[in-house]
Amino acid sequence: xxxxxxxxxxxxxxxxxxxxxxxxxxxxxxxxxxxxxxxxxxxxxxxxxxxxxxxxxxxxxxxxxxxxxxxxxxxxxxxxxxxxxxxxxxxxxxxxxxxxxxxxxxxxxxxxxxxxxxxxxxxxxxxxxxxxxxxxxxxxxxxxxxxxxxxxxxxxxxxxxxxxxxxxxxxxxxxxxxxxxxxxxxxxxxxxxxxxxxxxxxxxxxxxxxxxxxxxxxxxxxxxxxxxxxxxxxxxxxxxxxxxxxxxxxxxxxxxxxxxxxxxxxxxxxxxxxxxxxxxxxxxxxxxxxxxxxxxxx
Numbered sequence: 001x002x003x004x005x006x007x008x009x010x011x012x013x014x015x016x017x018x019x020x021x022x023x024x025x026x027x028x029x030x031x032x033x034x035x036x037x038x039x040x041x042x043x044x045x046x047x048x049x050x051x052x053x054x055x056x057x058x059x060x061x062x063x064x065x066x067x068x069x070x071x072x073x074x075x076x077x078x079x080x081x082x083x084x085x086x087x088x089x090x091x092x093x094x095x096x097x098x099x100x101x102x103x104x105x106x107x108x109x110x111x112x113x114x115x116x117x118x119x120x121x122x123x124x125x126x127x128x129x130x131x132x133x134x135x136x137x138x139x140x141x142x143x144x145x146x147x148x149x150x151x152x153x154x155x156x157x158x159x160x161x162x163x164x165x166x167x168x169x170x171x172x173x174x175x176x177x178x179x180x181x182x183x184x185x186x187x188x189x190x191x192x193x194x195x196x197x198x199x200x201x202x203x204x205x206x207x208x209x210x211x212x213x214x215x216x217x218x219x220x221x222x223x224x225x226x227x228x229x230x231x232x233x234x235x236x237x238x239x240x241x242x243x244x245x246x247x248x249x250x251x252x253x254x255x256x257x258x259x260x261x262x263x264x265x266x267x268x269x270x271x272x273x274x275x276x277x278x279x280x281x282x283x284x285x286x287x288x289x290x291x292x293x294x295x296x297x298x
Contacts, residue, residue: 001025002151005055005062007075007082008096009036012122013065015129016095018044019155020063030055030075052076056085061148065095065122068240069102076106088114091144093152095136097121097176097237099244100166103139107165116144119165120152121172125233133157137175139168173245179279180242180262182216187283190224194287200225220280227287232278239266 001024006017009031017040021027027046031037037048049055052075056062062082066072072094076082082092092115094103103119110117118140128134136152136159138145145161152159162171189212193200204221207213223229242263249256265282274281 002060003058004028004151005030005049005052005057005059005082005085007031007052007055007062007064008066008071009040010065011126012095012129013063014040015126015132016063016065016134016155017046019132020151021046023151023154025151025154028055028059051080052082053080053085056082056090059086059090061091061093061151062086063093063095067096069098072096072098072102072106077109083110083113083115086113086115091116091118091148093118093120093148095120095122097172097241097244098169100139100169100173100248103169104166107140116141116147117165118144118148119168120159121168122156123172123175129155136160137162137168137171139163139165139170141165169244170248173241173248176238176241176245177256177259179216180238181258182214183220183279183282184258184262184265186214186216186221187224187280187286190221191283191286194225216280220278223278224280224283227284229274229277229281229284232280234276235266235269235279235281236275238279239263239270242266 003026004020005028006013006020007030009017009029017027017029021044028049029037029040029046030049030052041048064072064075066075086092092110107117118138120136120138122134122136124134132155134156136156138161142161149159162168190200193203204217208217242259246256246260246263265285268285269281
């Protein structure tokens with residue numbers, strides 16, 4: 001068992017840190033909002049610290065799950081940042097979804113003081129975090145990955161090293177491109193069926209056994225049909241992720257015409273006040289029936 005630091009106790013980070021605690025590790029947590037630390041300590045064994053630096057002091061492995069590039073820099077760098085508290089030979093694992101640029105930069109800074117850095121974004125959502133079945137895509141050096149993998153296994157069903165620093169984040173971008181496309185296709189298909197007067201429960205039951213099947217269909221079709229979206233991965237977070245994707249594509253020359261359009265659809269949902277609805281709420285832009293789940297009806 002290891003001494004660990006965990007920074008960021010949101011809907012993803014809190015359960016992940018909890019799996020580590022229940023796995024017998026000595027976990028010290030940090031969160032900007034102290035009440036979240038108190039709530040976590042009421043449920044799990046561990047301790048809290050008032051800065052990322054103190055949460056990381058003496059830890060063999062430090063994990064984080066925060067919002068964006070700026071949040072990650074804030075908890076790693078500066079006099080109260082985690083890097084100051086970490087000793088040479090320790091490993092920092094970031095589960096946030098960020099740019100590959102900041103991942104490579106922090107990996108370089110870490111190596112200067114003997115710290116290994118892995119960018120390790122996750123897929124599987126809040127449910128996956130709570131159940132401990134996340135998919136993790138890592139970028140970094142192989143030796144560091146092999147050291148920390150047995151610890152990460154506490155909350156994953158799949159964990160793979162994709163390549164050098166930054167490749168974990170680039171892989172997550174591929175994931176988000178595919179998810180956005182699947183959700184828009186599912187929204188259009190369900191809306192078509194509703195408009196045609198089909199029994200959509202029967203439709204989904206049969207097509208989910210064929211080539212159209214996907215995780216999104218299995219887990220989101222039913223709620224999309226009835227217009228329920230007040231759960232899941234928020235529109236705001238997907239818009240943030242797609243912003244990173246599109247910015248990266250502008251630099252590497254990748255063509256993402258469909259993704260760019262879907263990003264604008266999510267922007268439309270934001271303007272309608274659906275910021276915290278699940279990403280499957282794309283159908284609310286198409287279907288009068290599905291729009292019963294729109295913010296105006298709550």
